[in-house]
Amino acid sequence: MAGYILRRLLQAIPVLLGTTFLIYFMVFAMPGDPIVALFGEKTPPPQVLEAVRERYNLDKPFIVQYLLFLGGIFQGDLGISFSGEPVSDILARTFPVTLRLALLSTLFLMVGGILIGLISGLRKGGIFDASALVVSLILISLPIFVIGFVAQFVFAIQLGWFRTTVGPGAPWGDLVLPAIVLAAGSFAQIVRLTRSSVIETDGQDFVRTAASKGLSRRRIVPVHILRNSLIPVVTYLAVDFGVLMVGATVTEGIFNVPGVGNTLYQAIIRGEGPTVVSFVTVMVLIYLVVNLLVDLLYAVLDPRIRYAK
Amino acid sequence: MPSNTRPSQAHYVAPIEETPLVAIDSVKAEGKPSNLWTDAWRDLRKRPMFWISAVMIVILVIVALFPTLFTSVDPRYCQLSLSNQGPGGDSLLGYNRQGCDIFARIIHGTSTSLAVGLIVSFLVALLGVIFGAFSGFYGGWLDAVLSRIGDIFFSIPYILAAVVVMSVFSQYANVWTISLAIGAFAWPATARVLRAEILRVKNADFVMAATALGVSRFRILLRHVLPNSIAPVLVITTISLASAIVAEATLSFLGVGLPSTTMSWGNDISQAQVDLRTNPQTLILPSIALSVTVLSFIMLGEVIRDALDPKARAQR
Numbered sequence: 001m002a003g004y005i006l007r008r009l010l011q012a013i014p015v016l017l018g019t020t021f022l023i024y025f026m027v028f029a030m031p032g033d034p035i036v037a038l039f040g041e042k043t044p045p046p047q048v049l050e051a052v053r054e055r056y057n058l059d060k061p062f063i064v065q066y067l068l069f070l071g072g073i074f075q076g077d078l079g080i081s082f083s084g085e086p087v088s089d090i091l092a093r094t095f096p097v098t099l100r101l102a103l104l105s106t107l108f109l110m111v112g113g114i115l116i117g118l119i120s121g122l123r124k125g126g127i128f129d130a131s132a133l134v135v136s137l138i139l140i141s142l143p144i145f146v147i148g149f150v151a152q153f154v155f156a157i158q159l160g161w162f163r164t165t166v167g168p169g170a171p172w173g174d175l176v177l178p179a180i181v182l183a184a185g186s187f188a189q190i191v192r193l194t195r196s197s198v199i200e201t202d203g204q205d206f207v208r209t210a211a212s213k214g215l216s217r218r219r220i221v222p223v224h225i226l227r228n229s230l231i232p233v234v235t236y237l238a239v240d241f242g243v244l245m246v247g248a249t250v251t252e253g254i255f256n257v258p259g260v261g262n263t264l265y266q267a268i269i270r271g272e273g274p275t276v277v278s279f280v281t282v283m284v285l286i287y288l289v290v291n292l293l294v295d296l297l298y299a300v301l302d303p304r305i306r307y308a309k
Numbered sequence: 310m311p312s313n314t315r316p317s318q319a320h321y322v323a324p325i326e327e328t329p330l331v332a333i334d335s336v337k338a339e340g341k342p343s344n345l346w347t348d349a350w351r352d353l354r355k356r357p358m359f360w361i362s363a364v365m366i367v368i369l370v371i372v373a374l375f376p377t378l379f380t381s382v383d384p385r386y387c388q389l390s391l392s393n394q395g396p397g398g399d400s401l402l403g404y405n406r407q408g409c410d411i412f413a414r415i416i417h418g419t420s421t422s423l424a425v426g427l428i429v430s431f432l433v434a435l436l437g438v439i440f441g442a443f444s445g446f447y448g449g450w451l452d453a454v455l456s457r458i459g460d461i462f463f464s465i466p467y468i469l470a471a472v473v474v475m476s477v478f479s480q481y482a483n484v485w486t487i488s489l490a491i492g493a494f495a496w497p498a499t500a501r502v503l504r505a506e507i508l509r510v511k512n513a514d515f516v517m518a519a520t521a522l523g524v525s526r527f528r529i530l531l532r533h534v535l536p537n538s539i540a541p542v543l544v545i546t547t548i549s550l551a552s553a554i555v556a557e558a559t560l561s562f563l564g565v566g567l568p569s570t571t572m573s574w575g576n577d578i579s580q581a582q583v584d585l586r587t588n589p590q591t592l593i594l595p596s597i598a599l600s601v602t603v604l605s606f607i608m609l610g611e612v613i614r615d616a617l618d619p620k621a622r623a624q625r
Contacts, residue, residue: 157585284465
């Protein structure tokens with residue numbers, strides 16, 4: 001197990017260096033003044049311009065610039081926003097909100113998606129299965145901002161069940177609708193994955209053995225089928241984390257949730273390039289760490305992974 | 310008593326031509342040999358979902374190529390006096406805030422979405438096949454290098470990457486740059502799928518036979534391995550076309566996509582968000598156009614996947 005963890009950590013290093021380099025390269029190795037290009041049509045205050053120039057060491061050779069930028073990240077220096085506030089401070093303020101939104105959304109996703117996937121898988125070919133497939137196909141086709149606006153229009157504006165935007169402090173109740181919207185983006189994939197996984201597990205020998213032993217279906221389904229079907233679903237949640245981050249950017253923007261995604265959304269809308277770069281870097285780093293953790297968790301759950309080459 | 314019963318036999322023994330065994334033993338030498346593609350096509354033809362999506366896509370392509378067949382209204386001719394007026398009179402779907410005809414804008418926006426989808430999926434297939442084929446077939450250090458490069462691009466969610474690229478190149482935003490920005494980061498999934506498939510195929514007997522005959526490695530890859538492992542790429546390319554359309558709309562929605570002068574569903578949805586309360590159809594109608602287009606390509610990808618994958622077929 002220790003060997004596996006070590007190997008997996010070593011594999012993560014080139015990817016980590018590569019992704020940060022790639023983002024940095026895209027922005028700062030381009031011809032012309034990258035700072036001016038980042039601000040687009042906006043003219044930033046001279047202090048900000050000066051601070052950004054100094055931060056990115058633009059007078060030094062490119063590779064030195066990058067190394068200093070990387071060193072800064074490891075010391076917790078993630079850059080400064082357009083308004084002059086350190087990105088790490090903004091992150092500390094907004095991250096708890098996004099975490100709550102993500103947890104709520106994952107809860108809806110797990111409960112709703114896995115339950116519907118399980119029923120579909122157990123009754124494949126039935127009317128429930130067919131309608132679940134149709135609904136999931138339609139949900140896949142809807143971009144998350146369309147789902148967000150339609151949900152906001154129907155449930156908040158027309159029916160008045162929820163508030164249209166999230167209030168200050170982002171109470172749990174206000175986060176329900178954004179969390180449902182965020183979950184809707186990945187819902188279809190979870191349903192389908194659970195369904196096919198359940199169908200596959202249901203055909204396994206150990207399920208037949210359990211049935212011939214005289215166990216009731218009521219016991220076989222949760223203990224033997226569901227538990228063994230969940231491993232690919234849990235792994236998918238990690239892969240899906242990237243979708244979740246993009247989704248959070250859009251959803252938080254629509255519902256004005258004061259989280260990390262909304263900060264990125266506002267920075268993009270306002271054309272604040274340096275802030276966008278900082279936040280995308282942070283999100284990619286979080287994404288890498290989450291994937292690493294899930295890979296390690298997966299190895300704990302499934303011993304076969306540990307011993308594979 | 311039939312003549313072909315021997316004295317020792319109490320029962321009639323039918324000649325082989327009269328038994329069902331004939332069908333099992335016979336080899337249809339004159340019929341066309343069946344392979345994955347002919348089987349898949351035979352399967353596809355029977356599916357209503359295939360025909361629905363195919364007809365939808367044909368209609369969308371016609372709309373994109375000849376928008377004036379469907380509307381004679383100039384989508385750029387807007388009258389503020391008609392701002393937010395409902396359907397009726399000259400207009401099928403009403404007007405948006407600027408007083409532009411919503412139906413005309415939807416019709417003329419079709420080509421943008423389809424162009425981005427096509428360019429991105431071409432790029433994704435090209436890069437994915439090059440990276441996936443070389444790393445899967447040659448293995449060794451080449452595989453290690455190419456796979457790590459793929460990992461790096463895979464670790465940046467492609468919409469976020471495109472946000473960064475388009476923030477830097479905001480002056481040059483057009484259909485081509487946005488497609489390049491999306492495609493440059495969307496290919497690793499295709500490369501991974503192809504690599505896995507090639508690893509499976511390259512140990513097949515026919516590859517060994519080709520090697521024994523002295524066929525060069527590159528020729529084996531091109532003529533024998535690649536054609537036998539390309540099926541999943543076809544599926545994932547169709548679906549990546551749909552994802553690219555969504556990505557373009559999302560980027561335009563975020564304001565880092567196409568310039569507002571370009572006719573695009575994403576731009577129209579983005580501009581309509583302030584009118585969600587007062588005039589929801591300005592937002593809902595382009596959204597429906599977008600979703601129906603995406604749905605058509607996803608449905609096509611799904612039916613092709615089912616037709617090409619016998620295992621998935623058995624699970625249905």
